[in-house]
Amino acid sequence: MSFEELGNAFWQWLEKNGSTLSDGIKFHDYRDSEGAGRGVIATRDLQEDEVLFTIPRPLLLSSQTSRLRQEKDMAEILDKMSGWNPLILCLMYESQRSDSFWKPYFDVLPKDFSTPMFWDKQELNALEGTDIVEKIGKEEAEAMFFQEIQPILKDHPEIFNSDVHNVDLFHQCGSLIMSYSFHDEKATPKMTQKNDDNGNDDGEDGENEDEDQEEGLLAMVPMADMLNHKTGYNNARLFHEPNCLRMKAIKFIKAGDQIYNTYGDLCNADLLRKYGFADENNSFDLVEINGGQVVELCCDDTDASLRDRKIEFLMEEEALDDCFVIDTEYILPPELISTLHVLRASAEEFEKMESKQKLPKPKLTPTIAKLGMQILEERLKRYPQEDDNQTLMQTKCNRNKRHALLVRIGEKKILEETINKLKKEAEGQKRSAEGGQDNKDHINKKKKKN
Numbered sequence: 001m002s003f004e005e006l007g008n009a010f011w012q013w014l015e016k017n018g019s020t021l022s023d024g025i026k027f028h029d030y031r032d033s034e035g036a037g038r039g040v041i042a043t044r045d046l047q048e049d050e051v052l053f054t055i056p057r058p059l060l061l062s063s064q065t066s067r068l069r070q071e072k073d074m075a076e077i078l079d080k081m082s083g084w085n086p087l088i089l090c091l092m093y094e095s096q097r098s099d100s101f102w103k104p105y106f107d108v109l110p111k112d113f114s115t116p117m118f119w120d121k122q123e124l125n126a127l128e129g130t131d132i133v134e135k136i137g138k139e140e141a142e143a144m145f146f147q148e149i150q151p152i153l154k155d156h157p158e159i160f161n162s163d164v165h166n167v168d169l170f171h172q173c174g175s176l177i178m179s180y181s182f183h184d185e186k187a188t189p190k191m192t193q194k195n196d197d198n199g200n201d202d203g204e205d206g207e208n209e210d211e212d213q214e215e216g217l218l219a220m221v222p223m224a225d226m227l228n229h230k231t232g233y234n235n236a237r238l239f240h241e242p243n244c245l246r247m248k249a250i251k252f253i254k255a256g257d258q259i260y261n262t263y264g265d266l267c268n269a270d271l272l273r274k275y276g277f278a279d280e281n282n283s284f285d286l287v288e289i290n291g292g293q294v295v296e297l298c299c300d301d302t303d304a305s306l307r308d309r310k311i312e313f314l315m316e317e318e319a320l321d322d323c324f325v326i327d328t329e330y331i332l333p334p335e336l337i338s339t340l341h342v343l344r345a346s347a348e349e350f351e352k353m354e355s356k357q358k359l360p361k362p363k364l365t366p367t368i369a370k371l372g373m374q375i376l377e378e379r380l381k382r383y384p385q386e387d388d389n390q391t392l393m394q395t396k397c398n399r400n401k402r403h404a405l406l407v408r409i410g411e412k413k414i415l416e417e418t419i420n421k422l423k424k425e426a427e428g429q430k431r432s433a434e435g436g437q438d439n440k441d442h443i444n445k446k447k448k449k450n
């Protein structure tokens, strides 16, 4: 079946099973124009609050609705599993069954993904300098497959086939959850899985703290996941109602416009890591500054025991963390400024802070601004010394490299703009200090004359 025929079959399946689909929307092929696969387009003007579609809850694919639950022992096994694992197992099972209720849905879901987890070494090189590389977590995910999923598959050869239900299928299903799943907020309490014992839903790559702290039942929501995302263009939202999930326009949408859901206020690094694309201009971009490196840079001449006391104090006062975040406001976060004051304080000054158990005020003095600049300049050195904008314009630049460059360009811009702002601020302070001194000299001269 062609791309269009698969879309039509899925549309008919939705209607046949109780979904309502507005006559003002249809699927659209955004593969060539935007490299964004299938999306949804407005076929006429749509008003704010207009319902675009509704999906009855039984159409959601979760560990509660999958037929895997009816297989011997499986309900108990699924209920004991945590994080993404129950849904991964259900997707591995359902996606390979030609008689699955969700077959027309699986037929429109991708089998290949453009997230960095599937990039080759050369493509990964394009991410040099960004924080994505350490967060991909492919090895951790595989370790989890071999420890937790594979034993279940092996114990149940009557349900699973090790040639089919293998680690590749596991990655495919994990990636689907990463980029297509929702937390159904209004699932009944019985249906709602709490996060796992250690309070952290591991996710496939063990790095999905933000989305996984959400409560509700992790589920695939056919149709709601056909909407693309573009930062700043969000015009539709999914509402979780008692009997169904309802997608509504949240503003007027012109005929011919694409309908965009929001995947969250995500920086390009997170968009790329979770969804396999980055936006041209992303106002949610940010840069992480490693806390350990800040300490290293500021304390290279500090006595080790004093340095350790400072670290302990800063952590107790919740100023020093694994990383500090700088966003598109281009300012040093107050916790970083206070941390720099503490790290640069003399032993006597620090003792006073310690005895008062109080962090210094986050005042940006010229010394701290200079130190801030040094830290950001060090961070900038992590990126390859290339003109990323120039490379981006080259026609040969492949898709993955393009998206990696968008991440790098966004992060470098934040660092450069913040350095410029700090420079201006330090110069301004120096000038006003000199101005203040001039005024004092002038007054003194006048006094002497009189």
Ligand SMILES: C[S@@+](CC[C@H](N)C(=O)[O-])C[C@H]1O[C@@H](n2cnc3c(N)ncnc32)[C@H](O)[C@@H]1O
Pocket (backbone or CB within 6 Å): 034, 035, 036, 037, 038, 039, 108, 109, 110, 179, 180, 225, 226, 227, 228, 229, 230, 274, 275, 276, 277
């Ligand atoms: C929830 S699905 C949306 C439907 C998807 N386009 C499809 O064809 O099945 C999320 C995936 O859509 C693609 N996508 C969404 N927004 C995009 C964008 N602005 N640019 C490129 N790809 C996008 C990415 O592959 C992402 O992982």
